[in-house]
Amino acid sequence: MNLIQEALKQGRNALSEYESKKILAEYDIPVTREILVSDEKGLLEACRKIGYPLVLKACSFQIAHKSERGLIRTDIRNDEEALSAFGDISLKMKGVPGGVLVQEMAKGKRELVVGMTRDPQFGPCVMFGLGGIFTEILNDVTFRIAPLTRADALRMMRDIRGAKILDAVRGMEAVDEELLASILINVGRIGVENDAIKEVDINPLILVGSRPVAVDSLIVLDASD
Structure with a gap:
């Protein structure tokens, strides 16, 4: 492959x-419906395509255990919460290759x-x-x-x-x-x-x-x- x-x-x-x-x-x-994003514009577009509520996660081949590092946000219900979570995750990922995964919330x-x-x-x-x-x-x-x-x-x-x-x-x-x-x-x-x-x-x-x-x-x- x-x-x-x-x-x-x-x-x-x-x-x-x-x-x-x-x-x-x-x-x-x-698998869950999801879109990988790297900026706020892409984030908001992905949020509209996936639909709220959703999950944001750090996504990198260098990060195996995301929850232990506070790199997952669940039950995000609007643009404001999405932007806040994106900013927080991006800050913690500084210097790490990858992006942020916008994912449907599997119920x-x-x-x-x-x-x-x-x-x-x-x-x-x-x-x-x-x-x-x-x-x-x-x-x-x-x-x-x-x-x-x-x-x-x-x-x-x-x-x-x-x-x-x-x-x-x-x-x-x-x-x-x-x-x-x-x-x-x-x-x-x-x-x-x-x-x-x-x-x-x-x-x-x-x-x-x-x-x-x-x-x-x-x-x-x-x-x-």
Whole structure:
């Protein structure tokens, strides 16, 4: 992929969130609607296209953990709030390449995590589990060696202790299992088909109704070659 090769030529070991989601979208993985901007004019145009409420994030291949650094603003509801958040994030990003991501606010209470890592012995492996803050707290995840079959993906969904989060509960719809299975399969494909990709991290993958949507993502590259 040109995006990956260009990043490797620049000596980079990661893609930005915006770039990472472009890769996901190429593999038919649903991602949030978003626009990368670099100035106030572009910001306001993007806000009108995406629509309020929305989220603003710092976006750079050099920044992996945005929330810990105060580089995410959520529930922005008007131009004034957008301009204020943009100014604050831009100030904190001074000297860092990249821009500000204007992103739709995915409305859903259930957060999942999907990832791909390369095991020295088994090669690309797909990970699935509870996402958001629960990823580190509960460590409720399961792994499979890629490539995955549909049966593998469906089994992964039921292997986690918190599998009931995927069911219809408290007025929320049951997950679209076929779509979630295709996401797991396609994350495995990313690893199988792209040797230069070392890791894929989608966290959170939010259930918007029944539909899983990648809200944040990081792709780590293997620059050793």
